[in-house]
Amino acid sequence: MKRAFLGEFEEVVLLTVAILDEGAYGVNITQEIEQKTGRAVGFSTVHTTLQRLEEKGFLSSQMGGATAERGGRRKRFFTVTSAGRRALQEVKQVRTELWNALPPQTLQLMGG
Amino acid sequence: MKTPPRFVTWLLKTFGHPDTSEEVQGDLLELYDHWVQTVGQRSADWRYSLSALKLLRPLAKSKTANEYPPPFLLGPSMLRSYVKIAWRNIKHARAFALINGFGLALGIACALLVFLVILHETSYDQQQTKKDRIYRVETVNASDGGPHPGTYTELGVVLLNEAPEFEAVVPIMNKWQRGLTIPVTGEIFKEKVVFVGSGISSLLDYQWVAGNAKTALSQPNQVVITESYANKFFGTANVIGKTIRYDSKQDLQVSGVLKDHNQTTNFPFDVLVSFPTLKRVEPDYDSHGWSGFGDNFQLYTLLKPGFTPEQLTKRFHAIQVKYQKDPKTIENQHFALNPLSDIHYSFNFSGRQANPKLLRMLALIGAFVLLIACINFINLTTAQALKRAKEIGVRKAVGSNRLSLIYQFLTEAGLITFLAALLAVILAWITLPSIATMMGLPLTIADLFTWKVGAFLVGLASITSLLAGTYPAFRLSGMPPIWALKNNKLPSGERSVTLRQGLVVVQFTISMILISSALLINRQLSFFQNADLGFNKAAIITIGLPSNEPEKLQTLRAQLKESPQIKDVSFSFNSASAESNWMQGMQYRKGATPIEIKTQMKMGDSHYLDTYGIQLLAGEKLKDTDTSSAAFKVLANEIFLSRMGISRPEAAVGQKIYYGDGNQFATIVGVVKNFHVNSLHQKIDPTLMQVVPNNFYQAGIKLQSEAPTVEAIKTALATIEKSWKATFPNQLFGYDFLDKTLADAYKNETRTAQLIETSTLIAILIACLGLFGLAAFTAEQRTKEIGVRKVLGASVISIITLMTKDFLKLVLIAMVIASPIAWYAISQWLQNFEFKTEISWWVFALTGLLMAVIAMLTVSYQSTRAALMNPVKSLRSE
Numbered sequence: 001m002k003r004a005f006l007g008e009f010e011e012v013v014l015l016t017v018a019i020l021d022e023g024a025y026g027v028n029i030t031q032e033i034e035q036k037t038g039r040a041v042g043f044s045t046v047h048t049t050l051q052r053l054e055e056k057g058f059l060s061s062q063m064g065g066a067t068a069e070r071g072g073r074r075k076r077f078f079t080v081t082s083a084g085r086r087a088l089q090e091v092k093q094v095r096t097e098l099w100n101a102l103p104p105q106t107l108q109l110m111g112g
Numbered sequence: 113m114k115t116p117p118r119f120v121t122w123l124l125k126t127f128g129h130p131d132t133s134e135e136v137q138g139d140l141l142e143l144y145d146h147w148v149q150t151v152g153q154r155s156a157d158w159r160y161s162l163s164a165l166k167l168l169r170p171l172a173k174s175k176t177a178n179e180y181p182p183p184f185l186l187g188p189s190m191l192r193s194y195v196k197i198a199w200r201n202i203k204h205a206r207a208f209a210l211i212n213g214f215g216l217a218l219g220i221a222c223a224l225l226v227f228l229v230i231l232h233e234t235s236y237d238q239q240q241t242k243k244d245r246i247y248r249v250e251t252v253n254a255s256d257g258g259p260h261p262g263t264y265t266e267l268g269v270v271l272l273n274e275a276p277e278f279e280a281v282v283p284i285m286n287k288w289q290r291g292l293t294i295p296v297t298g299e300i301f302k303e304k305v306v307f308v309g310s311g312i313s314s315l316l317d318y319q320w321v322a323g324n325a326k327t328a329l330s331q332p333n334q335v336v337i338t339e340s341y342a343n344k345f346f347g348t349a350n351v352i353g354k355t356i357r358y359d360s361k362q363d364l365q366v367s368g369v370l371k372d373h374n375q376t377t378n379f380p381f382d383v384l385v386s387f388p389t390l391k392r393v394e395p396d397y398d399s400h401g402w403s404g405f406g407d408n409f410q411l412y413t414l415l416k417p418g419f420t421p422e423q424l425t426k427r428f429h430a431i432q433v434k435y436q437k438d439p440k441t442i443e444n445q446h447f448a449l450n451p452l453s454d455i456h457y458s459f460n461f462s463g464r465q466a467n468p469k470l471l472r473m474l475a476l477i478g479a480f481v482l483l484i485a486c487i488n489f490i491n492l493t494t495a496q497a498l499k500r501a502k503e504i505g506v507r508k509a510v511g512s513n514r515l516s517l518i519y520q521f522l523t524e525a526g527l528i529t530f531l532a533a534l535l536a537v538i539l540a541w542i543t544l545p546s547i548a549t550m551m552g553l554p555l556t557i558a559d560l561f562t563w564k565v566g567a568f569l570v571g572l573a574s575i576t577s578l579l580a581g582t583y584p585a586f587r588l589s590g591m592p593p594i595w596a597l598k599n600n601k602l603p604s605g606e607r608s609v610t611l612r613q614g615l616v617v618v619q620f621t622i623s624m625i626l627i628s629s630a631l632l633i634n635r636q637l638s639f640f641q642n643a644d645l646g647f648n649k650a651a652i653i654t655i656g657l658p659s660n661e662p663e664k665l666q667t668l669r670a671q672l673k674e675s676p677q678i679k680d681v682s683f684s685f686n687s688a689s690a691e692s693n694w695m696q697g698m699q700y701r702k703g704a705t706p707i708e709i710k711t712q713m714k715m716g717d718s719h720y721l722d723t724y725g726i727q728l729l730a731g732e733k734l735k736d737t738d739t740s741s742a743a744f745k746v747l748a749n750e751i752f753l754s755r756m757g758i759s760r761p762e763a764a765v766g767q768k769i770y771y772g773d774g775n776q777f778a779t780i781v782g783v784v785k786n787f788h789v790n791s792l793h794q795k796i797d798p799t800l801m802q803v804v805p806n807n808f809y810q811a812g813i814k815l816q817s818e819a820p821t822v823e824a825i826k827t828a829l830a831t832i833e834k835s836w837k838a839t840f841p842n843q844l845f846g847y848d849f850l851d852k853t854l855a856d857a858y859k860n861e862t863r864t865a866q867l868i869e870t871s872t873l874i875a876i877l878i879a880c881l882g883l884f885g886l887a888a889f890t891a892e893q894r895t896k897e898i899g900v901r902k903v904l905g906a907s908v909i910s911i912i913t914l915m916t917k918d919f920l921k922l923v924l925i926a927m928v929i930a931s932p933i934a935w936y937a938i939s940q941w942l943q944n945f946e947f948k949t950e951i952s953w954w955v956f957a958l959t960g961l962l963m964a965v966i967a968m969l970t971v972s973y974q975s976t977r978a979a980l981m982n983p984v985k986s987l988r989s990e
Contacts, residue, residue: 026139027146043143044166047136063135073138 006058006091012037013049014058014088018080025064025075026050050078058084114153116144116160129169136167185516194523201500201524208496209528211885212489215878216532216580219485220572221539222874225547226478227568228540228560232553233466235376236456241317242414245279247421247449249411254444261459262407263447266400268309270435271413275427280311280414284379285390286461287408291658291844292383293357294345301345302844305358305383306461307390315414316379322352323368334386336368341382358385360842362393375554378452378460402436407459413449421449464552470864477871480622482576484875487615488882489525489580494587494612495889501591508593517589525581526573533573550866552859613922616886619879620926620963621933626872628934628959632951633865636942639792639949640858646787647688648725651815652850653828654687655836658843660808671835672813677828679816682723683808684716687850689788691857694807698800699770700756706770709755712789712797715804721747721784723814730761731782738803744778745802750786752798769800778802791857792947812850880970883919887971891915891978898978899986908979915975916968923967927960934959 006014016032017024030046033039053059064075080088121137128136140163147156184190202209237243249267250259268283285307292301312318313325320328321339328336335356342351351366358364364385373380390397415421428447436442450458456466507517540560548555559565657665665683672681685694698711714720718736721728729750738745748756748764758764761783768777778800789799815828833845855862891898898911935951942948 026135027142030143031146042166043140043163047132047139047167051132070138070141073134073141075138076132076135 005056006087009045010049010053011088011091013046014053014080014084017050017059017078018085018088022077022079024078029078053084054078057081058087114144114148114156116141117157120161120164123168124164127168127170129167129172130174131172140164140167185519190516190519191523194520195527197520198524198527202527205496207888208492208885211881212492213528213532213535215485215488215881216529216576217535217539218874218878219482220529220533220536220569220576221543222481222871223478223572224536224540224565224569225544226474228544228555228565229474229547229551229553230471231564232376232555232559233456233471236462236466237377237379237452239317239374239376240452242315243452245415245417246315246452247413247415248452248455249413250448250450251405252446252448259448259450259458260405260407261450262405262409263411264402264405265398265409266402266435267431267447268411269400270431271411274431274434275424277416277419277424277427278413279416280314282309282311282315282412282414283387283409284308284312284412284461285387285409289846291359291842292345293360293842295355295357295363296346299345300842300844302846303341303383304381305385306381307385307387308381309387311414312384312412315412316377319371321349321369321371325368328368329384329386330388331367331386332388332392333362333364334367334389335364336370336384337366338370338372338382340372342366342369356383358389358393362389364389378455378462380462410461415449421451424449467860470860473864474867477626477867480626481871481875481878482572484619484622484878484882486576486580487619488878488885489528490583491612491615491882492885492889493521493525493580493584495886500588502597504588504591505593505597509597514589518585521585521588522577522581525584526577529573529577529580533569537569550870551863612886616883616919616922617926617929619882620923620967621930623872623875623879624926624930624959624963625934625937626868626875627962628930628955629938630865630868630872631955631959632934632938632949633861633868633941635949635955636945637858637861637865639947640861641855643788643792643947645689645854646726646785648818649689649851649854650818651820652687652723653813653815653832653847654850654853655811655813655832655845655847657683657809657811658840660805662805664839665805665808665811668811668835668839671838672832675828675831677816677820677824677831678813680719680723680814682716682719682812682814683805684720684810684812685714685804685807686810687812687853688714688724688726689790689854691791693789693797695797696771698798700767701770702757707756709752709798711752712799714789714799714801715807716801717803717805717808720801720812723812724787726787727785729783729785731765731780733782734801734803736803738781739805744776745781746778747782747784747801748780749784749789749796749799751796752800753783755798791854793857793945795946876966880966883967883970884974887915887919887974890918891974895978895981895986898981899983902979902983903987908976911979912972912975915978916971919967919971920964923960923964927956927963930959931956 012033013029016029016036020028020032026043026047029050030041030043033041033046050059050061054061058081059078060081061076061078064077066072066074124137124140125133140160143163144156144160147159151159240246248261249263249271250261251263252259265283268281271281272278287305287307289302290305292303292305293299294301308329310326310329312329313320318325323336328334335358337345337351337356339349342349345351345356346354349369351369354366356364356366367386370384373382391399425446429442432442432446436445456462456464457468459465504517537560541557544555544557544560547553660683669681669683672678686692694713694715696711696713698709700707700709718734720726721733728747731747734745734747746769748769750761753759753761753764756764756767758767764780764783767780769780770777784801786796789797813828813832815824817824820828829847832847836845837843894915901911901914934956938951942951
């Protein structure tokens with residue numbers, strides 16, 4: 001099976017899209033990440049990452065309906081594809097395995 | 113609600129990634145609102161700008177393929193479509209296309225001919241390989257302004273020794289008309305002959321058919337002729353060693369034959385005699401003279417590579433100090449090197465001299481006429497295009513974009529221009545011979561078909577189609593389709609009407625400037641013709657005198673006097689008014705400081721006053737015996753008297769005038785009324801007349817009748833020729849009419865007048881064509897309005913007035929603009945003349961009237977037709 005390459009930020013964005021479910025688009029993804037992680041994220045970074053994830057096949061997108069808000073411009077909504085879901089699970093599994101392999105006393109020493 | 117920085121938004125819209133452009137703009141707008149509420153506007157602006165800048169993808173292209181790609185607008189199939197539609201449109205509106213095309217053709221033909229003339233005048237000696245190093249030594253007098261083309265003969269001898277910067281120094285002595293006899297056949301030719309130094313072959317690119325370039329002109333009595341002259345003289349090109357007799361005194365051996373020279377050269381020499389021969393045929397010739405110089409002896413030099421003429425200023429000064437000696441002359445005079453490229457614009461041996469001012473004026477007129485034609489095109493196309501509003505609307509509705517419409521209109525302009533250019537070439541072809549004669553240019557049809565003319569024509573046609581086609585193209589393609597389809601007319605029509613009127617005013621202004629200039633120049637010319645010269649120029653025939661031995665002249669006079677047609681004969685240096693004059697410094701000693709008077713010397717016999725009808729105011733006439741140098745007797749004119757400070761003619765009689773070394777003097781025995789000794793370009797010089805038989809080169813023959821018939825002239829000429837031939841056997845007879853010779857002095861002005869008249873005619877013609885088309889269009893537009901007016905009781909006259917009034921208003925505006933411009937231009941031109949007409953206001957009034965009448969005639973046909981139309985017809989049709 002092909003290994004999915006997910007960068008840390010990519011993983012965060014992908015997860016956020018998954019969390020937001022149907023209504024994920026540029027603005028609320030950015031705001032959600034800022035809220036949940038507490039770090040300042042630029043819109044342009046998020047936008048670029050979304051594009052890259054779509055190119056990799058982890059996200060799909062479609063344009064929403066026209067609204068009178070935001071200058072009449074439509075939104076692009078993102079959904080996680082099955083490949084995206086698989087990639088997320090894989091990443092999570094790798095992490096879990098790695099956590100499990102960690103001897104408990106080491107963690108205690110680090111946490112000191 | 114706040115809005116983000118507009119420039120950044122524009123940047124994002126223009127340079128963002130096309131695939132995500134919409135949602136990115138939307139997202140950022142939404143975020144901006146959020147930021148404004150949370151962190152304030154300043155930070156929001158900042159964040160917005162930063163994000164937008166990061167999202168610019170200026171080079172990105174859309175990845176989604178268009179389902180129906182628009183055709184490449186300049187592809188072959190589209191081009192074919194443009195041409196096809198353009199051709200259909202031209203055929204559809206034939207009258208408009210014809211007016212357009214013909215006007216443009218006239219304009220292009222004008223520009224083409226102007227180009228030919230300028231090309232010819234600027235091409236002189238451009239083919240010489242050493243042209244950048246060839247200079248003429250000119251003599252500059254501080255006192256009389258411009259440089260003189262000639263110089264001292266001695267300079268040619270010393271220059272090579274004194275100035276090592278020169279590679280070659282070539283003296284050229286020009287003799288305009290000399291008798292050449294071919295002893296073998298006994299034929300006599302009158303030809304231009306030049307005496308040249310042997311260095312000429314290293315100066316100019318000569319191709320030798322026979323003879324040696326180095327030795328052919330180094331010995332006395334050698335002559336080199338061109339191939340065509342060899343054929344003319346001997347009927348063969350194999351002429352080495354044959355004999356030509358110069359002026360029936362000296363035999364010359366042909367030592368070389370040259371290929372014929374180019375037409376565009378300032379050195380069109382056909383008979384070149386070696387320079388040492390000059391001393392043999394003219395023993396009086398002073399080859400080491402520092403005393404005086406004339407235009408016909410010129411010195412051409414070849415500078416060594418790397419030297420500039422400025423470097424030689426010191427050398428020339430040193431030569432002056434060493435040889436000329438006289439400090440006063442050195443102060444007043446210096447020598448200058450004039451490059452070959454400038455020689456065609458001053459006096460030169462080709463007999464043709466280009467006038468840069470005239471050339472510039474010509475270019476200006478050509479541009480003007482072309483401009484008028486282009487304006488026509490713009491006016492007619494925009495006017496006509498109102499009718500095409502529906503077509504444009506439909507085209508736009510089915511998906512034609514603006515660019516393709518622009519291409520379409522440009523193609524139409526290009527097609528008409530192309531056809532016009534073809535017509536222009538034909539027009540130029542037909543008119544070239546007469547233009548060449550008018551301008552005195554050796555242009556032939558062959559000059560019309562060269563690559564330069566071709567390139568010019570292509571360039572001109574492109575510029576013209578852009579000039580004429582761009583405005584209509586952009587104007588018509590830019591209108592919204594819904595307007596065109598709904599109203600069947602262009603929106604904001606008012607504006608385009610004003611522009612059209614403005615252009616018509618420009619046309620009329622140019623036409624009126626040309627008309628008033630033509631009128632004023634003609635007034636000046638007729639002033640020249642009819643001016644009172646102070647002598648009588650009518651019915652005088654002048655003939656040259658090959659020699660002036662007193663006995664011969666006596667016999668000639670006796671024979672001529674026998675004829676009943678001849679009233680009087682006078683032998684003299686030149687005519688009462690002539691282009692070449694003898695100037696001399698004179699001195700009148702009255703008070704402590706002597707008065708220096710620069711005087712023109714007229715040398716003539718006792719019959720001079722009677723023959724030319726010059727009036728004697730006081731004293732007595734000269735006698736033929738007044739030649740003794742011990743007691744010179746002279747006549748003075750009034751100007752001379754006023755310089756002397758004497759007001760009464762009687763008082764001047766008996767006064768002494770000193771000249772030469774200061775001890776020689778002449779006594780005034782009579783005073784003559786002023787007469788024009790120069791052309792009317794110049795003032796009347798102080799003049800003295802005396803009897804010097806040695807300097808009689810011309811005979812003036814006054815006929816009995818003031819206005820002789822053709823027969824009388826013929827018989828008189830026959831008698832003159834018979835007596836002349838009897839007196840001077842083996843010489844070629846030639847004669848001139850004085851009034852014609854005098855008129856020749858105004859050749860330049862006559863040429864200018866003809867030029868302006870011709871271009872005026874063409875300009876008016878083109879402007880009228882345009883006006884006619886415009887009037888036709890207006891009449892058509894207002895058909896319905898006129899119908900309604902007629903139904904309501906308007907008379908035919910009132911409708912014609914209504915239609916014509918608009919155009920007359922334009923003429924009036926044009927007159928106001930044109931008059932001061934023309935006045936200024938002509939007053940500048942009149943500065944050239946010492947004696948001139950006044951510019952009277954009625955000339956401009958007349959011009960305006962003329963233009964109004966022409967405009968009215970042009971418009972009236974259309975307006976009358978519109979006014980006479982049956983209103984039932986015009987109102988019924990929708």
